[in-house]
Amino acid sequence: MRVRNALLAAVVMTAGFSSSLTTPVFAQEQEQFFPLLVFRTGPYAPSGVPWANGFVDYYKLVNARGGINGVKAVWEECETSYATDRGVECYERLKGKNGGATLFQTMSTGITFALTEKAPGDKIPILTPGYGRSDSADGGVFEWNFPLTGTHAASADTQLQYVASLVGGLDKLQGKKITLLYHDSPYGKEAIPILQKRAEMHGFDLSMIPVTHPGVEQKSAWLQIRQNRPDFVLLWGWGVMNSTALKEAQATGFPRDKIVGVWPSGSESDVKGISGAEGYSAVLLQPGSGPDSQVVKDILELVHAKGEGTGPKEEVGEAVYMRGVVNAMLSVEGVRAAQEKFGVGKTVTGEQARWGYEHLDLTQEKLDALGFHDVMREVKTSCADHMGSSWARAYVWDGTRWKLASDTWFQADMSILDPLVKTSADAYAAEKKLERRRADDCQS
Amino acid sequence: MGFFLEALFAGLMSGVLYSLVALGFVLIFKTSGVFNFAQGAMVLFAALAMARFAEWLPQWLGFESALLANIVAFLIAGAIMCVVAWLVELLVLRHLVNQSDATLLMATLGVAYFLDGLGQSGFGSGIYTIDVGMPKDPIFVLESVFPGGILLNKEDLIATVIATALVGLLTLFFMKTTTGRALRAVADDHQAAQSIGIPLNRIWVIVWCVAGGVALVAGVIWGSKLGVQFSLSTVALRALPVIILGGLTSIPGAIVGGLIIGVGEKLSELYLGPLIGGGIEIWFAYVLALVFLLFRPQGLFGEKIIDRV
Numbered sequence: 130m131r132v133r134n135a136l137l138a139a140v141v142m143t144a145g146f147s148s149s150l151t152t153p154v155f156a157q158e159q160e161q162f163f164p165l166l167v168f169r170t171g172p173y174a175p176s177g178v179p180w181a182n183g184f185v186d187y188y189k190l191v192n193a194r195g196g197i198n199g200v201k202a203v204w205e206e207c208e209t210s211y212a213t214d215r216g217v218e219c220y221e222r223l224k225g226k227n228g229g230a231t232l233f234q235t236m237s238t239g240i241t242f243a244l245t246e247k248a249p250g251d252k253i254p255i256l257t258p259g260y261g262r263s264d265s266a267d268g269g270v271f272e273w274n275f276p277l278t279g280t281h282a283a284s285a286d287t288q289l290q291y292v293a294s295l296v297g298g299l300d301k302l303q304g305k306k307i308t309l310l311y312h313d314s315p316y317g318k319e320a321i322p323i324l325q326k327r328a329e330m331h332g333f334d335l336s337m338i339p340v341t342h343p344g345v346e347q348k349s350a351w352l353q354i355r356q357n358r359p360d361f362v363l364l365w366g367w368g369v370m371n372s373t374a375l376k377e378a379q380a381t382g383f384p385r386d387k388i389v390g391v392w393p394s395g396s397e398s399d400v401k402g403i404s405g406a407e408g409y410s411a412v413l414l415q416p417g418s419g420p421d422s423q424v425v426k427d428i429l430e431l432v433h434a435k436g437e438g439t440g441p442k443e444e445v446g447e448a449v450y451m452r453g454v455v456n457a458m459l460s461v462e463g464v465r466a467a468q469e470k471f472g473v474g475k476t477v478t479g480e481q482a483r484w485g486y487e488h489l490d491l492t493q494e495k496l497d498a499l500g501f502h503d504v505m506r507e508v509k510t511s512c513a514d515h516m517g518s519s520w521a522r523a524y525v526w527d528g529t530r531w532k533l534a535s536d537t538w539f540q541a542d543m544s545i546l547d548p549l550v551k552t553s554a555d556a557y558a559a560e561k562k563l564e565r566r567r568a569d570d571c572q573s
Numbered sequence: 574m575g576f577f578l579e580a581l582f583a584g585l586m587s588g589v590l591y592s593l594v595a596l597g598f599v600l601i602f603k604t605s606g607v608f609n610f611a612q613g614a615m616v617l618f619a620a621l622a623m624a625r626f627a628e629w630l631p632q633w634l635g636f637e638s639a640l641l642a643n644i645v646a647f648l649i650a651g652a653i654m655c656v657v658a659w660l661v662e663l664l665v666l667r668h669l670v671n672q673s674d675a676t677l678l679m680a681t682l683g684v685a686y687f688l689d690g691l692g693q694s695g696f697g698s699g700i701y702t703i704d705v706g707m708p709k710d711p712i713f714v715l716e717s718v719f720p721g722g723i724l725l726n727k728e729d730l731i732a733t734v735i736a737t738a739l740v741g742l743l744t745l746f747f748m749k750t751t752t753g754r755a756l757r758a759v760a761d762d763h764q765a766a767q768s769i770g771i772p773l774n775r776i777w778v779i780v781w782c783v784a785g786g787v788a789l790v791a792g793v794i795w796g797s798k799l800g801v802q803f804s805l806s807t808v809a810l811r812a813l814p815v816i817i818l819g820g821l822t823s824i825p826g827a828i829v830g831g832l833i834i835g836v837g838e839k840l841s842e843l844y845l846g847p848l849i850g851g852g853i854e855i856w857f858a859y860v861l862a863l864v865f866l867l868f869r870p871q872g873l874f875g876e877k878i879i880d881r882v
Contacts, residue, residue, distance in 0.1 A: 170690075172804045174698035313852045339852035343804040346811070348583050349842035349854055355724065356576050369804045372700060376798065379709050380726045402702040402800070404709055 159200040159476050161464055162227035163188065163457070164207065166219050166236055171210035172343040173368035175398035176449050180236065181206065182440035183453020186428050187461075189439070193431040197464050199474045203227055209240065211368075216240030217247075224251055231464060231482045232256050234456055238281070238316040241265075241274075246561070248273040253479040254486055256463075258456050259284070259392055259414045263319050264553035266516040266546075268487065269565045271554065275486045275515045277459050278508055279414040281319030282549065283519035283541035284391040285363075288412040289327050290539045291523045292361050292389055303332040308354055310347075310374060311365035313339035316393065320365050322549055330545075344370025351377040364390040364411075371399035372406075379405035386410070389523075396449035400526045407528040412539065413448060414521045415505040416455045418531045420446030424454060424500030448524075448531060455505060462499075463489055487512060487571075506538065512571030575719030580839045586729035588835020593736045593791045594812035595819065595827040596743065597784045602821045603760045604780040606674070607666070610681040613809020614688035615654065615785055617801075620792025621692045622650035624701035624801040643705055647793070654785025655778075657688070662778045689806055701801040703793055707731055732794045739790055740828060743783070747824075756780055760822075811855075814862035820875025829873055837861045 165184055168177035188202040196202060205226065207219030216237055224230045232254045235241045241261040248255045249272060256275045257265070263282035265274035279287075292307070293299040309324055311317035321337065328335040336357060338350045344366055351374075354362060362383070366374055371394045378385055386408035390399075395411025397418075419425055425446040433442050444450050467477040467485030477485065491508040508517035519541040523534035558565060594616060601609040609615075626646035631637060665680050708731070713722030747753040758766040759776050767773055792801070795808055812831075819830025838854035838861075846853045866872070 170693055170698055170803070172802065172807070174693070175700045175802060178698060337851075339850070341852045341855050343807065345799050345804045345807070346854060348587060349580070349839050349846070352576070352580055352583060352724075352839075352843060355579075369700065369799065369802050372800050376709070376800075380711055380728065381724060382711050382713075398700055402700075 159474065160203045160227060161197055161200050161231055161476050162229065163202060163204045163460055164219075164223035164226070164230045164233060165204055166209050166216050166233065166240060167206045168209050168211040168236065169206075170208060171212070173211040176368055176393070176396050177211065177236070179396070179398070179440060179444045179447055179450040180453045180456075182444065183450040183455075184234075184457045185439040185453075186432050186445070186450075187424075187454045187457035189432045189437055190424075190428050191457075191461055194427075197461055198468055200464075200468075200476055202461065209237065211237055211239075213237070213239040213243050217243050220244055220247065224253060228476065229253075229479060231477065231479055232460055232486075234258075234460065235261070238262070238319065239314060242315055245271070245274060251479070252483070254463075254483040256456070256460060256486065258459055259452065260316065263323075263546075264550050264557060266514065267550050267554035268510075268512050268515040269554070270558045270563060271515065272566060273483060275463075275510070277486070277489070277510065277515070277517050278455070278505070279519035279521065279541065280516060281316065281391075282323045282546055283516065284412070284414050284521070285320040285323040286327070286541040286546060287414065287519065287521035287539040288363060288389055288391050289324065290542075291410075291412045291521075291534075292363070293331075294535075294537070296360075299331055305333040305361070306357065306359040307333050307335050307361050307363060308357060308359040309335065309337045309363045309365065310350060310354070311337065311339055312344060312367045312370055313341050314367075316367060317365045320363070320391075322553075323546065324363070326545060326549060340366070340370055340374075343368060345373050347373050347377045351381045351383065354383060355381045360387065362388045364388055364394045366390070366394045366399075371396075372403050375400065375403050375406045375409060384408070392448070392452070395524060395531070397444075397447045397531070398449070406526050408525065410523055410525045410534055411531075412521050412523045414519065416448075416451040416501075417504075417522055417524050417533070418446060418448040419451045419504040422446070422451075422500060422504045423502060424458075424504065425451075427500050428454070451504065455501070458499060458501070459486075459489075459508070462491060462495075466490070486510060487515070489517060491517075512566065512568075575715070575721065575723055576843075577840075578719075579723050580843050581836060582723070582725060583729070584836035584839035585832055586726065586733050586835070587839065588815075588832035589733045589736045589828075590729075590791070590794060590831075591811050591815045591835055592828045592831030593739065593787065593794070594808055595815040595831055596740065596824065597787045597791070598809075598812060598816050599819075599821060599824055599827045600743075600780055600784045600787065604756050605666070605759075605777055607677045607681060608674070608821070609784065610678060610809075611661075611685035611688060612784065612788060612812070613806040614685040614692070615657070615788035616792045616795065616808055617803065617806040618657070618688045618692040618792075619650050619654050619785065619789035620703065620796040620801045620805055621696040621701065622653050623647055623789065623793055624703045624796060625696045626650065627703065628701070639704065643703075647789070650789050651786060654789055655782040658781030658785050659778050661781055662774060666777055667774065685806075689803070693803065698803065701796075703796040703801055705793065705797055707797045728798060732798070735790065735794060739787065740824070743787075744824065746783075752779060811858070814858040816872070817859075817862040818865050818873055820872030823872070823874035826872055826874030833873075834858045834861065 167181035191202045209216040234256045258277045261276045263280040265271035390411035392413040400406040463485040467481045471481045489510045506520045510517040521539045524531040525534045597612040626649045627642045630642045708727040716722035755771045815830040819826030838858045841857040842854040
């Protein structure tokens with residue numbers, strides 16, 4: 130017995146010693162809490178799992194690098210199954226935990242709509258990088274929402290610009306037939322206003338076909354597409370709707386190189402193992418996949434190599450995984466920006482973090498230093514602009530991986546987006562009896 | 574006209590697949606009076622087992638034949654479904670004998686949630702493939718009659734043949750085998766069947782096992798078409814209007830009901846959908862079934878309900 134206890138003590142001491150070598154010491158144990166509304170189960174889990182893993186791996190990397198100026202990142206997951214009611218329940222459960230939530234990243238447009246009215250009262254920012262309400266880019270009305278790096282409207286605009294580049298320019302869209310096949314949800318409907326506006330401007334014929342959740346029944350939709358014979362199909366699917374669309378396209382003989390998706394339709398799980406998906410392209414608001422990036426190498430070396438990886442090593446660098454990584458990075462960099470104003474090395478409140486997200490200035494140099502070279506481009510927010518940028522690139526599935534269609538970075542045309550965003554934001558403000566923020570409020 | 578025929582054929586082929594899922598409901602209800610809400614979860618569970626074992630077996634045993642992997646995985650998944658059937662009888666049904674229909678329904682709802690969770694925990698929550706060599710490309714017929722011809726999906730055609738064969742086999746099983754006769758006897762009158770020595774518990778295990786087999790075949794066909802993922806369990810929701818329409822106790826009803834619903838939802842989506850915003854086929858199937866019930870409450874082939882007052 131004594132020998133066994135001695136052995137046990139030796140093992141514990143060795144483990145403690147080795148972990149003290151690998152885990153940074155956080156002197157005062159200051160913690161910054163990042164709640165995660167994940168969907169690791171349910172119909173959208175194939176996208177939700179790598180997305181969540183990217184988040185968690187990045188927070189682990191931040192801690193391995195010494196935290197946010199010494200403040201340890203802590204997180205807690207709450208499972209929403211991508212259901213809005215469960216998302217709200219998770220928000221209520223987590224908002225006060227661990228000293229209070231820094232922010233919420235909803236990972237769902239539906240949940241974003243539900244939480245937009247709650248966040249100002251609780252003084253917690255809502256980050257929706259690449260998704261959420263398109264009108265929340267207007268910080269004058271949506272003080273607490275941050276659709277950083279682009280909105281669904283920006284997705285739609287860059288997607289159309291890519292289609293235009295395939296036919297020789299925006300002026301060549303005249304007379305073309307384009308079908309929007311969209312998930313019949315708040316997310317899918319976000320594409321409609323910008324595409325209608327573009328159809329009006331460029332004279333193409335836009336038809337729209339909704340697909341009911343979860344999107345496994347698309348036979349009628351593709352028969353309609355076969356009948357209409359559009360030049361392009363813009364795919365706004367999510368989860369299983371995407372792979373089903375590609376299968377139905379094959380079953381109805383529609384060429385896959387005439388189908389163009391957006392980032393929720395452009396993950397590996399949408400195309401892997403789907404015979405006939407080759408040639409399908411997707412325009413991804415940054416980031417795309419980034420298996421060769423420095424941040425991925427760091428995650429593999431500092432997290433996975435130590436047996437602390439959240440998911441399988443093979444998914445590290447895939448498109449949706451990278452979205453989780455970038456989303457987590459944005460949440461951390463906002464806190465870092467807030468620390469510069471409110472105290473470096475200190476935990477910031479949700480309200481202080483909001484200031485950080487509104488004054489985010491991620492230059493290319495900063496991004497490169499963080500390991501995001503060739504993964505994403507600069508983001509700079511302001512009181513009026515809560516989006517910061519809308520860079521996107523097109524990728525083509527070659528049967529084994531997403532390949533860049535070209536080196537071109539697209540950016541949403543703000544002269545088209547801004548009026549639509551402002552009109553929608555003003556309507557929201559009028560409905561909720563909100564006043565547009567004044568210039569001096571932007572300094573707070 | 575060509576487009577109408579295309580929609581009609583697509584609807585008929587979808588309908589056959591709905592019938593396949595509806596059959597699982599009918600089998601269990603006929604013999605035990607339980608409306609098995611877990612049928613959809615059983616489809617998902619069976620398909621997950623099949624897909625994952627077909628992937629794992631070559632890795633574990635070091636062989637490369639996809640055919641062999643599929644056959645063995647199919648057999649393992651079938652055995653797993655029988656174990657599930659046995660456990661459901663042992664742990665759930667046996668303790669609920671003589672309870673109300675609502676209690677039994679809620680129990681199967683619990684089984685459904687349990688199987689959904691267990692399947693995803695044990696086999697994963699990704700999208701998995703079942704590749705049984707089904708052709709994916711379409712064929713075009715009557716090209717000389719209609720411009721562009723009429724599109725038929727080869728995969729759907731093969732699935733229709735498999736589903737039809739399964740229905741035929743089940744009919745033979747029920748009509749010609751001793752076990753099938755015992756099942757029918759139990760369906761007609763539990764007490765009478767028991768009085769002549771038919772063991773109810775064993776019969777229930779057999780019928781749940783058969784329903785598990787039907788779920789496996791449905792899971793393989795749907796999984797091959799859509800990929801094996803959580804949404805397969807919602808396929809069962811597509812079978813509900815089928816059994817409302819066809820009657821809960823009739824195998825021919827499940828088949829004819831499936832065809833009517835399949836055709837009805839496709840034609841409604843294509844011809845009515847554009848007028849009212851589209852995306853109507855799922856709820857339209859229920860409306861169709863409910864309208865039908867106004868005229869024939871017991872369903873198309875269901876037994877007429879006669880209550881003595």
